[in-house]
Structures are given as C-alpha cells and as structure tokens.
Amino acid sequence: MRHLISRLLQGMATFLCVLIASFHLMKVAPGSPWSAERALSPEAMQALESKHAMHLGPFLERVLLHADFGPSWKHPDQSVRDILFQALPVSLELGAWALALALLVGIPAGLFAAAHAGRWGDRLSMGIVLVGVVVPSFVIAPLLQEWIGLRIGVVAGWEGPWSRVLPVFCASLATTTWVARMLRAGLLDVLSEEHIRTARAKGLSESVILLRHALPAALVPVVQMLAPAAAGLLTGTLVIEQVFQVPGLGRHFVQSALQRDFPLALGTLCLYCLLLLLLNALADMATWLLDVRTRSRP
Amino acid sequence: MRIPGRVLGIGLLALLGACTPDPSRSATVLKIANPAEPASLDPALVAGVPEVRVVSALFEGLTSLSGDSVVPCHARGWDISPDGLIWTFHLALHRWSDGTQVTASEYVWAWNRATVPALGAAYADLFDCMLGAKERRKDGITPLGARAPDDSTLVVTLAHPVPFLPLLLAQPVTFPVPRRAVERFGSRWTRPEHILTNGPYRLAWWKPWRSILAVARQDRGEKAGIDSLLFLPVEDALTAWQMSRAGQVDWLFQLPLSRLKPAQARPGFHSTPQFGTYFFRINVTRKPFDDVRVRQALQAAMPREDLVRYVTSAGELPARRLVPAIGTYPRSDSVRTDFVTARRLLREAGFPGGQGFPRFEILFNSLDLHRRIAEVVARTWHDSLGLDVGLLNYEWKSYLEAMKGLDYAVARGAWVGDYLDPQTFLDVFRSTSGNNRTGWKNAGFDSLLDLSVKSQGQERLEILKQAEGRLLEDAALIPVYFYRNLEWRNPRIEGIVENPMGLYDWTRARWRQP
Numbered sequence: 018m019r020h021l022i023s024r025l026l027q028g029m030a031t032f033l034c035v036l037i038a039s040f041h042l043m044k045v046a047p048g049s050p051w052s053a054e055r056a057l058s059p060e061a062m063q064a065l066e067s068k069h070a071m072h073l074g075p076f077l078e079r080v081l082l083h084a085d086f087g088p089s090w091k092h093p094d095q096s097v098r099d100i101l102f103q104a105l106p107v108s109l110e111l112g113a114w115a116l117a118l119a120l121l122v123g124i125p126a127g128l129f130a131a132a133h134a135g136r137w138g139d140r141l142s143m144g145i146v147l148v149g150v151v152v153p154s155f156v157i158a159p160l161l162q163e164w165i166g167l168r169i170g171v172v173a174g175w176e177g178p179w180s181r182v183l184p185v186f187c188a189s190l191a192t193t194t195w196v197a198r199m200l201r202a203g204l205l206d207v208l209s210e211e212h213i214r215t216a217r218a219k220g221l222s223e224s225v226i227l228l229r230h231a232l233p234a235a236l237v238p239v240v241q242m243l244a245p246a247a248a249g250l251l252t253g254t255l256v257i258e259q260v261f262q263v264p265g266l267g268r269h270f271v272q273s274a275l276q277r278d279f280p281l282a283l284g285t286l287c288l289y290c291l292l293l294l295l296l297n298a299l300a301d302m303a304t305w306l307l308d309v310r311t312r313s314r315p
Numbered sequence: 316m317r318i319p320g321r322v323l324g325i326g327l328l329a330l331l332g333a334c335t336p337d338p339s340r341s342a343t344v345l346k347i348a349n350p351a352e353p354a355s356l357d358p359a360l361v362a363g364v365p366e367v368r369v370v371s372a373l374f375e376g377l378t379s380l381s382g383d384s385v386v387p388c389h390a391r392g393w394d395i396s397p398d399g400l401i402w403t404f405h406l407a408l409h410r411w412s413d414g415t416q417v418t419a420s421e422y423v424w425a426w427n428r429a430t431v432p433a434l435g436a437a438y439a440d441l442f443d444c445m446l447g448a449k450e451r452r453k454d455g456i457t458p459l460g461a462r463a464p465d466d467s468t469l470v471v472t473l474a475h476p477v478p479f480l481p482l483l484l485a486q487p488v489t490f491p492v493p494r495r496a497v498e499r500f501g502s503r504w505t506r507p508e509h510i511l512t513n514g515p516y517r518l519a520w521w522k523p524w525r526s527i528l529a530v531a532r533q534d535r536g537e538k539a540g541i542d543s544l545l546f547l548p549v550e551d552a553l554t555a556w557q558m559s560r561a562g563q564v565d566w567l568f569q570l571p572l573s574r575l576k577p578a579q580a581r582p583g584f585h586s587t588p589q590f591g592t593y594f595f596r597i598n599v600t601r602k603p604f605d606d607v608r609v610r611q612a613l614q615a616a617m618p619r620e621d622l623v624r625y626v627t628s629a630g631e632l633p634a635r636r637l638v639p640a641i642g643t644y645p646r647s648d649s650v651r652t653d654f655v656t657a658r659r660l661l662r663e664a665g666f667p668g669g670q671g672f673p674r675f676e677i678l679f680n681s682l683d684l685h686r687r688i689a690e691v692v693a694r695t696w697h698d699s700l701g702l703d704v705g706l707l708n709y710e711w712k713s714y715l716e717a718m719k720g721l722d723y724a725v726a727r728g729a730w731v732g733d734y735l736d737p738q739t740f741l742d743v744f745r746s747t748s749g750n751n752r753t754g755w756k757n758a759g760f761d762s763l764l765d766l767s768v769k770s771q772g773q774e775r776l777e778i779l780k781q782a783e784g785r786l787l788e789d790a791a792l793i794p795v796y797f798y799r800n801l802e803w804r805n806p807r808i809e810g811i812v813e814n815p816m817g818l819y820d821w822t823r824a825r826w827r828q829p
Contacts, residue, residue, distance in 0.1 A: 027630045047713050048712025048715060049712070049716070050712055052712060052716065052719065054729075055362065055749075056714070056750050056752075057454055058432065058440065058453075059749070060450070060452060060453045061432040061434075061436075093354075094355050094505045094506065096352060100523065118366040164552070164560060170561065172554065172557040172561045172565065173554045173558050173563065175525065176526075229626045259550055259551050260551055260554055262524045262547070262549055262551075262554055262558075264522075264523070268524065275710055275711060275712065277561060
C-alpha cells in the first residue's frame with residue numbers, strides 16, 4: 018500500500034513537471050501558430066496573440082481542475098478535448114489489437130526459440146520475428162498495401178473491420194520482436210538457475226519446467242518493457258497512422274507541435290504522459306505479482 | 316479457459332464499432348481524396364485549397380468561377396457607377412439550408428466580421444479595395460463600404476476602381492455566413508448540428524480526420540449532378556494513389572512523384588496548367604546579394620529547364636517570368652538561362668569565378684521535392700559560377716520565421732494566385748506587403764501598381780507587365796517553373812470544367828451512365 022501511494026505521488030509530481038516544462042518549451046519554440054505562406058497583417062497577428070495569450074497559472078488551473086485545454090489554434094472549430102476524445106478510442110483500439118497480436122505471436126515464438134536454443138528452430142523463429150525491427154514500418158506498410166490491401170480492396174481508412182487488418186499487423190511487428198527476443202533471453206537466463214536444475218532432478222517434464230517454473234520469472238523483463246511499448250502503441254504511431262489513414266493520436270502528437278498549436282500539443286502530451294504513468298504503474302504491479310523476489314523488497 | 320463476461324462484452328462492442336456501415340463503399344458517392352484535414356469550414360477562415368474544396372460545396376457567394384471565367388451566382392447581375400466606384404448587386408432568391416432567405420444584410424455582416432483583425436482571416440486583405448477596409452483591418456471599428464438597402468440589393472463602395480471585383484467575390488472569404496448561427500454557437504457554428512449552408516450541398520457529417528460528407532440539397536431548383544460528396548483527408552500521396560487503385564477514392568488532387576509514370580498512362584489522368592509559380596527569393600538586404608549584378612547572375616544561372624525535365628518531370632513549363640499565362644496579359648519572357656552572362660555579371664560584381672564570394676545556404680522547408688530542387692541548384696551554381704552553396708532545411712514554422720526575419724540568403728518560395736489576375740502575384744512584392752519577405756522595396760514598382768488601378772482593360776495589363784519587368788530586372792526573385800494541377804479522376808466522372816486554380820464547380824460533376 019505504501020508502495021502504491023509513493024508511486025502515485027511520484028506520478029503526480031512527474032506529470033506536473035512534464036506539463037510545466039512542455040509549457041515553457043512550447044513558448045520558446047520559434048515561429049508563430051498563425052504564421053503561414055500568406056502572411057496575416059501585423060494587427061491581426063497582434064490581436065490573435067493577445068486573444069490567445071497563455072499564462073502558466075491560469076493554464077494550470079484550467080488543465081488540472083477542469084481538464085480543459087480550450088479550442089485548438091489550428092482547428093478553431095474544435096476543442097482540444099473533442100479532438101482527443103475522437104482520436105483516443107481509435108488509438109486505443111489499434112494499440113490494443115496490436116498489443117494482443119504481439120503477445121499472441123511473440124510469447125509462443127520466444128518459448129519455441131528458448132526450447133530449441135542454439136538449434137535451427139531457434140534461428141528460424143528469431144530470424145522471422147527480427148523482420149519486425151529490421152524493416153521499418155514506412156517500408157513494410159506500403160508493401161503490405163500493394164500485396165494485401167489491393168487484394169482485399171482496403172488499403173487505408175478506418176471504416177469497417179477489414180480496414181483494421183493491415184495497420185494492426187504493422188503496428189504489432191516491432192513489439193512482437195521485442196517480446197519474443199526478451200522472453201527468449203529471459204527464459205535462457207532462468208533455465209540456467211539452480212531451482213530449474215532441482216526441478217529437472219525431481220524428474221519434471223521440460224514443458225512443465227518451461228511453462229510453470231521458468232515462464233513467470235522470464236516474463237518480468239517483458240512486462241516491464243511492455244509499459245512504454247503499450248503507451249507508444251496506444252497513443253498512436255505516426256507513420257502507420259499516415260500511411261493507413263488512421264485517425265488516431267499520433268498525428269496530433271507530431272503535427273500540433275509542428276504547427277505550434279500549443280493547446281493541442283499540450284493536451285496530447287498530457288494524455289500521453291498520463292497513459293505512460295498509468296501503464297508503468299500497472300507494469301510495476303504485474304512485476305510484483307509475477308516475481309516473488311520483488312515482493313520481499315522494502 | 317473461461318472468458319470473463321465483461322471482456323467478452325467489450326470485445327463484442329469493439330467488433331460492432333468496427334462493423335459500422337462504410338459510406339466509401341457506396342457506388343453513388345463521389346469519394347474525394349483531399350490532401351489535408353480542413354482547418355475550418357468557416358468561409359471567412361479558410362486558408363488553403365483543401366478547405367476551399369469543401370467550403371465551395373457548402374457555400375456560395377455573389378459570383379462563381381466557371382473554368383477560368385467568372386459568372387453570376389447569388390447575384391443575378393450588377394450595375395456599376397460611371398466612375399467604377401459603386402457596384403450595386405441584385406441578389407437572386409437563395410435560401411439557407413433551414414429554408415430562410417439569404418439576405419444582402421448577411422453579406423454586409425459577414426464582410427464586416429471577416430475584416431476584424433481578431434478573427435484572423437487569412438484572406439481579409441482581398442477586401443482592401445472596398446472603402447474603409449484597410450482602416451477596419453487595423454482598428455476593427457471603421458465600417459466597411461457595403462450596405463443593404465433591402466434584402467436583395469447590396470451596394471458596395473470601392474476605394475478605387477477594381478475591374479476584377481467579380482473575381483474577388485468568388486472567393487470564400489466573401490461568402491455570406493448565417494449570422495444567427497455564428498452569434499449563437501461562436502466558433503462551433505460549423506459543426507454539423509449547428510451549421511446552415513447556402514450552397515448546393517449541406518453538411519451531413521464532419522468526422523475530423525476521417526471524412527466529411529456533403530449531401531445535395533433537395534430544396535434547390537437546380538440540383539447537383541452527384542448526390543453525395545465524401546471528402547477524405549489523405550495526407551500521404553502514395554496512400555491516396557493506392558486507395559484510388561483499390562476503388563476507395565474517385566478523385567486525387569496529388570500524385571506521388573514515384574508513381575508519375577504509371578499515373579500518366581492510366582485512364583483518368585489529367586494534367587492542366589495551375590495558376591502558380593515556384594521560385595527562389597533572394598534576401599536583398601544581405602551582402603553581397605544587395606548587389607543587383609549578383610542577383611542577376613544567380614537568376615541567369617538557374618537550371619530551370621533541367622529541373623522540369625529531370626526533377627519535377629510532370630510536364631511543368633520552365634518559368635521565365637513570375638506571372639503564369641492568364642487571359643490577355645502580355646507574356647514576355649524576360650528571364651533567360653545564360654551561364655556566360657551569369658559569369659560575366661559575377662565578375663563585374665567583383666567575384667571572378669566565384670572567388671571571394673562568401674559561402675551561403677539555400678533555405679527550404681522539409682519536403683523531398685524542395686530538397687532535390689535545392690541540391691540541383693546548389694550544384695549548378697557551384698559548377699557554373701564557382702560558388703560555395705550549402706542547403707538549409709527547416710521545418711515549416713521555422714522556415715516562415717527565418718523568411719519573415721530576413722534571416723536567409725536564398726530561399727525556396729512559391730505563390731498560387733488567389734484570383735485569376737496578374738495583380739495577385741505582383742501585390743506580393745509591394746514594399747509594404749507582409750508576403751514580400753525579400754527586403755526588396757522599389758517605389759517605381761509600387762507606383763506602377765497604384766497606377767494600374769486607375770486604368771482599365773489592356774492598358775492596365777500593360778502597366779502591370781511593366782511592374783513585373785521591373786521586379787524581374789532587379790532580380791529579387793528567381794522564377795523556376797509554373798505549377799501544374801496533376802489529378803486522377805475516375806473515368807466515370809464527367810461534366811468537369813477545368814480550372815487553373817484547381818477549384819471545381821461540384822454541381823457540374825455527374826456519373827457517366829453505363
């Protein structure tokens with residue numbers, strides 16, 4: 018309990034620091050939100066700047082007490098809250114499917130590789146999953162559009178179940194690789210430990226040793242890595258969103274900063290920060306449940 | 316293993332969400348790949364072509380464009396006073412989508428709103444020809460020279476004669492807006508639940524970053540040829556191209572450079588001249604670019620022919636002047652590519668073979684095409700003039716900031732005409748223009764532009780041509796090439812009238828009967 022409260026306080030402090038630092042960083046970024054190829058008159062520029070002047074105190078009050086970032090500066094017809102609430106479910110859905118797929122493929126691949134360590138099965142399975150990190154998504158995504166998208170008649174968009182297939186597959190690739198590789202490494206470490214030798218001496222079968230005695234401990238680094246990976250997946254991946262025309266958060270995370278759309282940029286950042294803190298806390302709890310050694314720590 | 320009921324429920328809900336009907340699958344909907352999500356659907360606030368495409372389906376003004384000519388739209392006709400200063404527009408009976416009449420006073424209100432500085436309308440300066448507009452754009456108080464004696468008469472008083480006023484009145488910033496909706500809902504009046512439109516289509520939905528569906532209004536006498544327009548914001552040109560191949564879109568406004576060849580061979584490919592020019596700006600306040608001979612040398616050593624042949628390679632024409640071909644505007648190509656002259660000019664400026672010339676950079680904003688063009692230009696200036704030229708790639712806002720602060724030597728630039736008249740290009744380089752960004756100020760050029768407004772017809776165009784000649788002679792900019800509209804349209808679409816600004820009258824589009 019004390020651990021949980023301490024994590025909560027740490028998280029709140031981190032969130033506040035991120036918010037204040039981002040606020041000041043956005044202020045020093047060169048360029049005006051309203052500058053464009055076709056310049057506004059100095060009077061219009063001045064009027065807009067004073068209308069949208071941002072001061073830290075009132076800004077923090079609005080954000081912390083009312084979760085209100087105001088309207089977007091680049092898209093004045095919409096509030097930041099509307100934009101984020103429309104994009105978040107899309108990113109959550111894409112991220113959740115991608116994470117599920119990554120675990121569904123990565124864990125069996127890691128188990129298989131560890132069980133066949135040093136043999137052809139190990140090399141083959143690790144070779145295949147390595148594609149996920151070796152080939153960047155901006156290369157694999159257009160290839161999948163050409164090979165699969167044109168056949169199923171959906172290369173991009175986020176309407177209908179078929180539109181989910183390619184972006185989910187692409188988004189899951191890198192995470193699948195990390196899950197498989199970390200699990201394999203973790204399993205190999207655990208399998209060389211004393212208690213596994215004891216289990217073998219007791220005559221337990223290899224599959225029981227692997228699944229019941231080695232897997233929980235080997236999952237610890239995987240679970241710890243999953244927190245930032247899941248946050249990244251859930252808050253969107255820019256390349257995949259752009260190539261597959263997915264209306265998620267990743268676009269806002271990058272474009273709002275490039276457009277100097279401060280309210281949207283800060284709103285996206287806050288959301289990302291909260292998700293990261295939440296997922297890290299969940300990962301901590303999962304680690305605590307999985308690994309008996311962490312429970313004995315003060 | 317038992318799957319908990321809640322997990323199963325959430326999974327089913329997600330699946331249901333994924334199975335919502337997909338309008339892009341309907342064969343009667345015209346699916347248009349728009350290269351960006353519109354920043355706003357408020358006619359006063361539109362700033363780019365992607366917004367104009369949607370807004371021109373939802374709203375209309377006093378006039379409209381048909382190809383490269385202007386035709387009456389909401390205005391049945393107009394009378395002009397002998398001195399050309401008072402224009403009286405007679406309005407036809409047009410209705411908002413809720414059935415109420417679009418009145419002349421709504422135009423007056425919309426124009427006064429668009430010219431208030433705090434609204435930040437990018438095109439507010441198009442009103443500058445109207446009496447009081449310049450003052451209103453500064454103080455936000457002076458009323459505009461427009462009044463409505465009755466619901467169907469609009470009287471506009473100009474500060475000086477403007478023969479191309481009907482062209483300006485086809486611009487979205489001059490479209491009426493429903494006053495009661497704007498006053499009631501503020502900046503959210505454009506949301507589908509609040510918006511009233513006076514154009515051929517009404518807004519059925521606006522799902523930001525997903526799609527915008529415009530449905531033909533049934534209450535208008537002249538119904539649009541296509542029932543529904545679905546605008547899809549597709550930023551990536553290659554994705555848009557693939558979507559067209561998969562049948563997900565019927566109209567592309569951008570084609571990926573890497574797919575130009577197959578696109579050109581595909582039925583439905585259209586390449587037409589665009590009213591826009593790609594050029595380089597020179598910062599005339601920085602040494603040694605303050606010497607006109609240096610600027611002229613760079614202008615003469617611009618490899619424009621090679622660039623259009625090997626880099627852009629979509630049939631663009633090399634630009635030897637600033638203003639693209641338009642109407643009867645005289646086309647004299649005063650800028651020539653001539654490396655011998657360029658070397659001589661540089662020698663005369665005190666830099667024989669580029670010796671002693673300080674290193675400088677070509678500034679451009681992040682885009683592959685700009686990089687490739689800048690690389691060729693830098694290499695050519697190095698090889699032909701002996702100059703040490705680097706590249707400087709800035710993201711968009713930093714690029715604009717550097718140009719505004721004249722913190723560059725040579726910078727990539729472009730201008731696409733706001734209306735089909737040479738003045739839209741020449742006004743950019745007025746001494747007082749915020750778009751000038753070169754530091755070049757020429758009283759003779761400004762006075763020629765001032766003089767042009769007092770003339771009419773061909774005489775006016777000749778004066779504008781003289782002004783353009785002066786600008787090019789002083790080489791504050793280096794024209795490179797004229798843009799082209801590169802599009803792919805489903806060959807089943809017919810009735811389209813080409814337009815050099817890439818804007819179309821959606822009501823004319825229709826599906827060819829099989």
